[in-house]
Amino acid sequence: MIPMVDLKKNYIDIKTEVINEIAEVMEGAQFILGKKSRALEEQIREFLGVSNALSVASGTDALHIALRALEIGHGDEVITTPFTFFATAEAIVYVGAKPVFVDIQEDTLNINPSLIEDKITEKTKAILPVHIFGHPADMIEIMSIANKYNLKVVEDCAQSFGACIGDKRAGSFGDAGCFSFYPTKNLGGYGDGGMVVFNDEALYESLKKLRNHGSLGGYIHEMIGYNSRLDEMQAAVLLVKMRRINRYNEQRRNCASIYNQLLKDIPVSCPIEKEGALHVYHQYTIRSKHRDLIKERLNAQGIASVVYYPIPLHLQVAMSYLGYKSGDLPVAESLSRQVLSLPIYPELEREDIYKICRVIIETINSL
Numbered sequence: 522m523i524p525m526v527d528l529k530k531n532y533i534d535i536k537t538e539v540i541n542e543i544a545e546v547m548e549g550a551q552f553i554l555g556k557k558s559r560a561l562e563e564q565i566r567e568f569l570g571v572s573n574a575l576s577v578a579s580g581t582d583a584l585h586i587a588l589r590a591l592e593i594g595h596g597d598e599v600i601t602t603p604f605t606f607f608a609t610a611e612a613i614v615y616v617g618a619k620p621v622f623v624d625i626q627e628d629t630l631n632i633n634p635s636l637i638e639d640k641i642t643e644k645t646k647a648i649l650p651v652h653i654f655g656h657p658a659d660m661i662e663i664m665s666i667a668n669k670y671n672l673k674v675v676e677d678c679a680q681s682f683g684a685c686i687g688d689k690r691a692g693s694f695g696d697a698g699c700f701s702f703y704p705t706k707n708l709g710g711y712g713d714g715g716m717v718v719f720n721d722e723a724l725y726e727s728l729k730k731l732r733n734h735g736s737l738g739g740y741i742h743e744m745i746g747y748n749s750r751l752d753e754m755q756a757a758v759l760l761v762k763m764r765r766i767n768r769y770n771e772q773r774r775n776c777a778s779i780y781n782q783l784l785k786d787i788p789v790s791c792p793i794e795k796e797g798a799l800h801v802y803h804q805y806t807i808r809s810k811h812r813d814l815i816k817e818r819l820n821a822q823g824i825a826s827v828v829y830y831p832i833p834l835h836l837q838v839a840m841s842y843l844g845y846k847s848g849d850l851p852v853a854e855s856l857s858r859q860v861l862s863l864p865i866y867p868e869l870e871r872e873d874i875y876k877i878c879r880v881i882i883e884t885i886n887s888l
Protein backbone atom coordinates (compact mmCIF):
# COMPACT_ATOMS: atom_id res chain seq x y z
CA MET A 522 0.00 0.00 0.00
CA ILE A 523 1.37 3.42 -0.96
CA PRO A 524 -0.70 6.22 0.63
CA MET A 525 -1.01 9.85 -0.56
CA VAL A 526 0.82 10.97 2.60
CA ASP A 527 2.29 9.04 5.54
CA LEU A 528 1.94 11.17 8.67
CA LYS A 529 2.78 8.22 10.92
CA LYS A 530 6.21 7.83 9.33
CA ASN A 531 6.81 11.53 9.87
CA TYR A 532 5.68 11.32 13.49
CA ILE A 533 8.07 8.47 14.26
CA ASP A 534 10.92 10.64 13.05
CA ILE A 535 10.07 13.65 15.24
CA LYS A 536 8.34 11.88 18.13
CA THR A 537 10.73 12.79 20.97
CA GLU A 538 10.77 16.47 20.08
CA VAL A 539 7.00 16.61 19.67
CA ILE A 540 6.39 14.96 23.02
CA ASN A 541 8.84 17.32 24.75
CA GLU A 542 7.26 20.41 23.15
CA ILE A 543 3.75 19.28 24.09
CA ALA A 544 4.86 18.44 27.64
CA GLU A 545 6.18 22.01 27.96
CA VAL A 546 2.75 23.35 27.02
CA MET A 547 1.02 21.15 29.57
CA GLU A 548 3.47 22.05 32.29
CA GLY A 549 3.15 25.76 31.53
CA ALA A 550 -0.66 25.34 31.56
CA GLN A 551 -1.19 28.19 29.09
CA PHE A 552 -3.22 26.55 26.34
CA ILE A 553 -4.48 29.49 24.26
CA LEU A 554 -2.54 32.59 23.07
CA GLY A 555 0.68 31.69 24.84
CA LYS A 556 4.36 31.60 24.06
CA LYS A 557 4.33 28.70 21.56
CA SER A 558 1.94 30.45 19.17
CA ARG A 559 3.87 33.69 19.59
CA ALA A 560 7.16 31.89 18.83
CA LEU A 561 5.59 30.30 15.75
CA GLU A 562 4.28 33.65 14.54
CA GLU A 563 7.74 35.14 14.94
CA GLN A 564 9.48 32.29 13.09
CA ILE A 565 7.01 32.31 10.23
CA ARG A 566 7.14 36.08 9.97
CA GLU A 567 10.90 35.89 9.59
CA PHE A 568 10.84 32.90 7.23
CA LEU A 569 8.38 34.60 4.89
CA GLY A 570 10.02 38.03 5.09
CA VAL A 571 6.89 39.90 6.20
CA SER A 572 6.30 42.44 8.99
CA ASN A 573 3.49 40.61 10.79
CA ALA A 574 2.06 37.14 11.30
CA LEU A 575 -1.00 36.26 13.38
CA SER A 576 -2.08 32.69 14.03
CA VAL A 577 -5.73 31.65 13.71
CA ALA A 578 -7.73 28.44 14.01
CA SER A 579 -7.67 27.30 10.35
CA GLY A 580 -6.80 28.27 6.79
CA THR A 581 -10.46 28.97 6.12
CA ASP A 582 -10.54 31.38 9.06
CA ALA A 583 -7.33 33.02 7.85
CA LEU A 584 -9.06 33.86 4.53
CA HIS A 585 -12.31 34.90 6.19
CA ILE A 586 -10.68 37.12 8.80
CA ALA A 587 -8.25 38.67 6.29
CA LEU A 588 -11.15 39.62 3.98
CA ARG A 589 -13.01 41.15 6.91
CA ALA A 590 -9.96 43.08 8.11
CA LEU A 591 -9.63 44.50 4.59
CA GLU A 592 -13.28 45.59 4.87
CA ILE A 593 -14.54 43.49 2.00
CA GLY A 594 -18.21 42.76 2.45
CA HIS A 595 -21.77 42.98 1.13
CA GLY A 596 -22.09 44.09 -2.47
CA ASP A 597 -18.39 43.65 -3.21
CA GLU A 598 -16.94 41.31 -5.82
CA VAL A 599 -13.79 39.25 -5.33
CA ILE A 600 -12.01 37.73 -8.33
CA THR A 601 -10.69 34.22 -7.76
CA THR A 602 -9.92 30.88 -9.38
CA PRO A 603 -12.48 28.10 -9.89
CA PHE A 604 -9.74 25.46 -9.57
CA THR A 605 -9.15 25.25 -5.83
CA PHE A 606 -10.50 23.79 -2.62
CA PHE A 607 -14.01 25.01 -1.81
CA ALA A 608 -12.90 27.04 1.25
CA THR A 609 -11.36 29.71 -1.00
CA ALA A 610 -14.77 30.75 -2.32
CA GLU A 611 -16.57 29.99 0.94
CA ALA A 612 -14.53 32.67 2.71
CA ILE A 613 -15.62 35.24 0.10
CA VAL A 614 -19.26 34.28 0.66
CA TYR A 615 -18.85 34.40 4.48
CA VAL A 616 -18.11 38.14 4.33
CA GLY A 617 -21.14 38.73 2.09
CA ALA A 618 -19.15 39.31 -1.11
CA LYS A 619 -19.60 37.62 -4.48
CA PRO A 620 -16.95 35.29 -5.92
CA VAL A 621 -16.20 36.07 -9.57
CA PHE A 622 -14.37 33.17 -11.19
CA VAL A 623 -11.65 33.64 -13.79
CA ASP A 624 -10.34 30.71 -15.82
CA ILE A 625 -6.92 29.17 -15.20
CA GLN A 626 -3.62 28.71 -17.00
CA GLU A 627 -3.28 25.30 -18.58
CA ASP A 628 0.35 24.85 -17.44
CA THR A 629 0.35 25.97 -13.78
CA LEU A 630 -3.39 25.44 -13.09
CA ASN A 631 -3.36 28.88 -11.42
CA ILE A 632 -5.64 31.84 -12.19
CA ASN A 633 -4.87 33.30 -15.64
CA PRO A 634 -3.91 36.96 -15.09
CA SER A 635 -4.58 37.87 -18.73
CA LEU A 636 -8.30 37.15 -18.18
CA ILE A 637 -8.67 39.18 -14.98
CA GLU A 638 -9.13 42.72 -16.35
CA ASP A 639 -12.19 41.69 -18.35
CA LYS A 640 -13.97 40.70 -15.13
CA ILE A 641 -13.26 43.89 -13.19
CA THR A 642 -16.36 46.02 -12.49
CA GLU A 643 -16.96 48.97 -10.19
CA LYS A 644 -17.90 46.43 -7.51
CA THR A 645 -14.59 44.57 -7.66
CA LYS A 646 -12.66 45.08 -4.42
CA ALA A 647 -10.07 42.31 -4.39
CA ILE A 648 -8.26 39.52 -6.19
CA LEU A 649 -7.82 36.23 -4.34
CA PRO A 650 -5.24 34.08 -6.15
CA VAL A 651 -4.44 30.56 -4.93
CA HIS A 652 -0.94 29.08 -5.29
CA ILE A 653 -2.42 25.77 -6.26
CA PHE A 654 -0.58 22.54 -5.46
CA GLY A 655 2.46 24.59 -4.35
CA HIS A 656 3.23 26.46 -7.59
CA PRO A 657 3.04 30.23 -7.08
CA ALA A 658 0.42 32.13 -9.04
CA ASP A 659 1.75 34.85 -11.34
CA MET A 660 1.96 37.48 -8.58
CA ILE A 661 3.93 39.97 -10.68
CA GLU A 662 1.05 40.31 -13.16
CA ILE A 663 -1.63 40.07 -10.48
CA MET A 664 -0.05 42.82 -8.37
CA SER A 665 0.31 45.07 -11.39
CA ILE A 666 -3.42 44.68 -12.21
CA ALA A 667 -4.33 45.22 -8.55
CA ASN A 668 -2.25 48.40 -8.40
CA LYS A 669 -3.76 49.70 -11.65
CA TYR A 670 -7.35 49.25 -10.38
CA ASN A 671 -6.65 49.88 -6.70
CA LEU A 672 -7.74 46.39 -5.62
CA LYS A 673 -6.73 44.47 -2.50
CA VAL A 674 -4.93 41.15 -2.91
CA VAL A 675 -5.38 38.20 -0.55
CA GLU A 676 -3.13 35.23 -1.34
CA ASP A 677 -4.44 31.75 -0.52
CA CYS A 678 -1.20 30.04 0.50
CA ALA A 679 -2.82 26.96 2.06
CA GLN A 680 -0.85 24.71 -0.31
CA SER A 681 2.29 26.77 -0.79
CA PHE A 682 4.29 27.16 2.43
CA GLY A 683 7.80 28.07 1.28
CA ALA A 684 7.04 28.59 -2.43
CA CYS A 685 8.81 31.59 -4.03
CA ILE A 686 8.95 33.83 -7.03
CA GLY A 687 12.56 34.96 -7.27
CA ASP A 688 13.60 35.42 -3.67
CA LYS A 689 10.16 36.50 -2.47
CA ARG A 690 7.93 34.00 -0.69
CA ALA A 691 4.33 33.27 -1.61
CA GLY A 692 2.23 35.17 0.91
CA SER A 693 4.45 38.26 0.93
CA PHE A 694 3.18 39.88 -2.28
CA GLY A 695 -0.41 40.89 -1.47
CA ASP A 696 -2.16 42.73 1.36
CA ALA A 697 -2.49 39.43 3.22
CA GLY A 698 -1.19 35.87 2.86
CA CYS A 699 -3.34 33.11 4.33
CA PHE A 700 -1.89 29.76 5.40
CA SER A 701 -3.43 26.47 6.51
CA PHE A 702 -1.77 24.04 8.92
CA TYR A 703 -4.20 21.20 8.18
CA PRO A 704 -2.25 17.99 8.97
CA THR A 705 -1.45 17.05 5.36
CA LYS A 706 -0.16 20.49 4.34
CA ASN A 707 3.58 21.09 3.72
CA LEU A 708 3.67 22.60 7.22
CA GLY A 709 0.93 20.66 9.01
CA GLY A 710 -0.10 20.34 12.66
CA TYR A 711 -1.97 17.57 14.46
CA GLY A 712 -5.32 19.27 13.99
CA ASP A 713 -6.58 22.49 12.42
CA GLY A 714 -4.61 25.71 12.32
CA GLY A 715 -3.84 28.72 10.17
CA MET A 716 -1.97 32.03 9.91
CA VAL A 717 -2.46 35.44 8.32
CA VAL A 718 0.70 37.29 7.29
CA PHE A 719 0.81 40.94 6.18
CA ASN A 720 2.95 44.06 6.05
CA ASP A 721 0.49 46.87 6.79
CA GLU A 722 0.67 47.78 10.49
CA ALA A 723 -2.84 49.23 10.24
CA LEU A 724 -4.23 45.71 9.84
CA TYR A 725 -2.58 44.37 12.96
CA GLU A 726 -5.10 45.52 15.55
CA SER A 727 -8.18 44.60 13.55
CA LEU A 728 -6.87 41.09 12.77
CA LYS A 729 -5.91 40.60 16.41
CA LYS A 730 -9.39 41.65 17.50
CA LEU A 731 -11.19 39.62 14.84
CA ARG A 732 -9.54 36.36 15.93
CA ASN A 733 -10.53 36.93 19.56
CA HIS A 734 -14.19 38.02 19.73
CA GLY A 735 -13.46 41.58 18.65
CA SER A 736 -11.38 42.19 21.76
CA LEU A 737 -7.79 43.02 22.62
CA GLY A 738 -8.55 41.82 26.16
CA GLY A 739 -10.12 43.08 29.34
CA TYR A 740 -13.63 42.06 28.21
CA ILE A 741 -13.88 45.15 26.03
CA HIS A 742 -15.35 44.25 22.62
CA GLU A 743 -15.02 46.76 19.83
CA MET A 744 -16.38 44.65 17.01
CA ILE A 745 -18.08 41.34 16.35
CA GLY A 746 -15.25 38.88 15.90
CA TYR A 747 -14.70 35.14 16.09
CA ASN A 748 -13.24 32.48 18.30
CA SER A 749 -10.29 31.72 16.03
CA ARG A 750 -7.05 31.14 17.88
CA LEU A 751 -4.33 28.61 17.18
CA ASP A 752 -4.03 26.50 20.31
CA GLU A 753 -0.66 26.05 21.99
CA MET A 754 -0.55 22.26 21.38
CA GLN A 755 -0.75 22.82 17.62
CA ALA A 756 1.80 25.60 17.78
CA ALA A 757 4.13 23.26 19.69
CA VAL A 758 3.90 20.58 16.95
CA LEU A 759 4.31 23.19 14.22
CA LEU A 760 7.48 24.56 15.86
CA VAL A 761 9.04 21.10 15.59
CA LYS A 762 8.13 20.85 11.90
CA MET A 763 9.16 24.44 11.22
CA ARG A 764 12.75 23.45 12.14
CA ARG A 765 12.66 21.01 9.23
CA ILE A 766 10.49 22.82 6.68
CA ASN A 767 13.29 23.55 4.22
CA ARG A 768 14.33 19.90 4.21
CA TYR A 769 10.71 18.72 3.84
CA ASN A 770 10.16 20.99 0.84
CA GLU A 771 13.50 19.89 -0.65
CA GLN A 772 12.50 16.24 -0.26
CA ARG A 773 9.17 16.93 -1.99
CA ARG A 774 11.05 18.65 -4.83
CA ASN A 775 13.34 15.67 -5.07
CA CYS A 776 10.37 13.27 -5.33
CA ALA A 777 8.92 15.49 -8.07
CA SER A 778 12.12 15.43 -10.05
CA ILE A 779 12.23 11.60 -9.91
CA TYR A 780 8.61 11.48 -11.14
CA ASN A 781 9.44 13.97 -13.93
CA GLN A 782 12.39 11.89 -15.05
CA LEU A 783 10.50 8.58 -15.05
CA LEU A 784 7.40 9.92 -16.81
CA LYS A 785 9.16 12.07 -19.40
CA ASP A 786 8.84 9.66 -22.34
CA ILE A 787 5.12 8.92 -22.14
CA PRO A 788 2.20 11.13 -23.24
CA VAL A 789 1.23 12.28 -19.74
CA SER A 790 1.65 15.94 -18.69
CA CYS A 791 3.77 16.45 -15.59
CA PRO A 792 3.66 19.59 -13.42
CA ILE A 793 5.88 22.40 -14.61
CA GLU A 794 7.95 24.92 -12.70
CA LYS A 795 7.92 28.33 -14.37
CA GLU A 796 11.17 30.21 -14.72
CA GLY A 797 11.86 32.14 -11.52
CA ALA A 798 9.29 30.12 -9.54
CA LEU A 799 10.03 27.67 -6.75
CA HIS A 800 7.39 24.92 -6.60
CA VAL A 801 6.93 23.17 -3.23
CA TYR A 802 4.84 20.28 -4.58
CA HIS A 803 2.08 20.14 -2.05
CA GLN A 804 0.66 17.88 -4.74
CA TYR A 805 2.30 16.18 -7.71
CA THR A 806 -0.48 16.36 -10.25
CA ILE A 807 -0.29 14.77 -13.68
CA ARG A 808 -2.74 15.26 -16.54
CA SER A 809 -3.99 12.61 -18.93
CA LYS A 810 -7.10 11.91 -20.99
CA HIS A 811 -6.79 8.38 -19.54
CA ARG A 812 -6.89 9.64 -15.96
CA ASP A 813 -9.67 7.32 -14.80
CA LEU A 814 -7.96 4.22 -16.16
CA ILE A 815 -4.63 5.20 -14.59
CA LYS A 816 -6.38 5.74 -11.27
CA GLU A 817 -8.09 2.35 -11.50
CA ARG A 818 -4.83 0.53 -12.32
CA LEU A 819 -2.96 2.30 -9.48
CA ASN A 820 -5.73 1.38 -7.09
CA ALA A 821 -5.55 -2.27 -8.16
CA GLN A 822 -1.86 -2.23 -7.16
CA GLY A 823 -2.58 -0.69 -3.76
CA ILE A 824 -1.40 2.78 -4.78
CA ALA A 825 -3.47 5.77 -3.70
CA SER A 826 -4.25 8.68 -6.04
CA VAL A 827 -6.81 11.48 -5.76
CA VAL A 828 -8.63 13.76 -8.19
CA TYR A 829 -8.10 17.30 -6.94
CA TYR A 830 -10.53 18.75 -8.08
CA PRO A 831 -13.28 16.88 -9.95
CA ILE A 832 -15.73 19.82 -10.12
CA PRO A 833 -14.53 23.41 -10.54
CA LEU A 834 -16.11 25.76 -8.01
CA HIS A 835 -18.34 27.62 -10.50
CA LEU A 836 -20.17 24.34 -11.19
CA GLN A 837 -20.59 23.26 -7.56
CA VAL A 838 -24.23 23.00 -6.41
CA ALA A 839 -23.55 25.39 -3.52
CA MET A 840 -22.44 28.06 -6.01
CA SER A 841 -25.34 27.56 -8.46
CA TYR A 842 -26.94 30.83 -7.26
CA LEU A 843 -24.14 32.65 -9.09
CA GLY A 844 -25.59 31.46 -12.41
CA TYR A 845 -22.53 29.88 -14.04
CA LYS A 846 -23.04 27.09 -16.56
CA SER A 847 -20.95 24.37 -18.09
CA GLY A 848 -18.62 25.82 -20.74
CA ASP A 849 -18.14 29.18 -18.97
CA LEU A 850 -14.58 28.39 -17.83
CA PRO A 851 -13.41 25.82 -20.36
CA VAL A 852 -9.79 25.35 -19.23
CA ALA A 853 -10.72 24.60 -15.61
CA GLU A 854 -13.53 22.31 -16.76
CA SER A 855 -11.36 20.38 -19.17
CA LEU A 856 -8.48 20.01 -16.69
CA SER A 857 -10.79 18.81 -13.94
CA ARG A 858 -11.44 15.79 -16.19
CA GLN A 859 -7.71 15.11 -16.66
CA VAL A 860 -5.92 15.80 -13.38
CA LEU A 861 -4.67 13.10 -11.03
CA SER A 862 -2.59 13.73 -7.92
CA LEU A 863 -0.05 11.04 -7.03
CA PRO A 864 1.49 10.22 -3.64
CA ILE A 865 4.02 12.82 -2.51
CA TYR A 866 5.47 13.47 0.94
CA PRO A 867 8.98 14.02 2.31
CA GLU A 868 9.43 10.39 3.40
CA LEU A 869 8.21 8.84 0.13
CA GLU A 870 10.78 6.24 -0.99
CA ARG A 871 12.44 6.32 -4.40
CA GLU A 872 11.39 2.65 -4.92
CA ASP A 873 7.75 3.59 -4.36
CA ILE A 874 7.99 6.29 -7.02
CA TYR A 875 9.46 3.70 -9.40
CA LYS A 876 6.56 1.38 -8.65
CA ILE A 877 3.97 4.12 -9.18
CA CYS A 878 5.53 5.19 -12.48
CA ARG A 879 5.80 1.61 -13.69
CA VAL A 880 2.02 1.19 -13.32
CA ILE A 881 1.37 4.48 -15.15
CA ILE A 882 3.77 3.62 -18.00
CA GLU A 883 2.27 0.13 -18.38
CA THR A 884 -1.23 1.60 -18.45
CA ILE A 885 -0.34 4.11 -21.19
CA ASN A 886 1.55 1.48 -23.20
CA SER A 887 -1.41 -0.91 -23.01
CA LEU A 888 -3.71 1.51 -24.87
Ligand SMILES: Cc1ncc(COP(=O)(O)O)c(C=O)c1O
Nearest residue numbers: 579580581606608609679701703
Ligand atom coordinates in the same frame (compact mmCIF):
# COMPACT_ATOMS: atom_id res chain seq x y z
C1 LIG B 1 -6.43 26.08 -1.39
C2 LIG B 1 -6.99 25.93 0.00
N1 LIG B 1 -7.60 26.99 0.58
C3 LIG B 1 -8.10 26.91 1.82
C4 LIG B 1 -8.01 25.75 2.56
C5 LIG B 1 -8.64 25.73 3.91
O1 LIG B 1 -7.75 25.44 4.93
P1 LIG B 1 -8.27 24.75 6.29
O2 LIG B 1 -8.61 23.33 5.98
O3 LIG B 1 -7.09 24.87 7.21
O4 LIG B 1 -9.43 25.52 6.77
C6 LIG B 1 -7.37 24.63 2.00
C7 LIG B 1 -7.17 23.37 2.70
O5 LIG B 1 -7.76 22.71 3.36
C8 LIG B 1 -6.86 24.73 0.69
O6 LIG B 1 -6.26 23.68 0.12
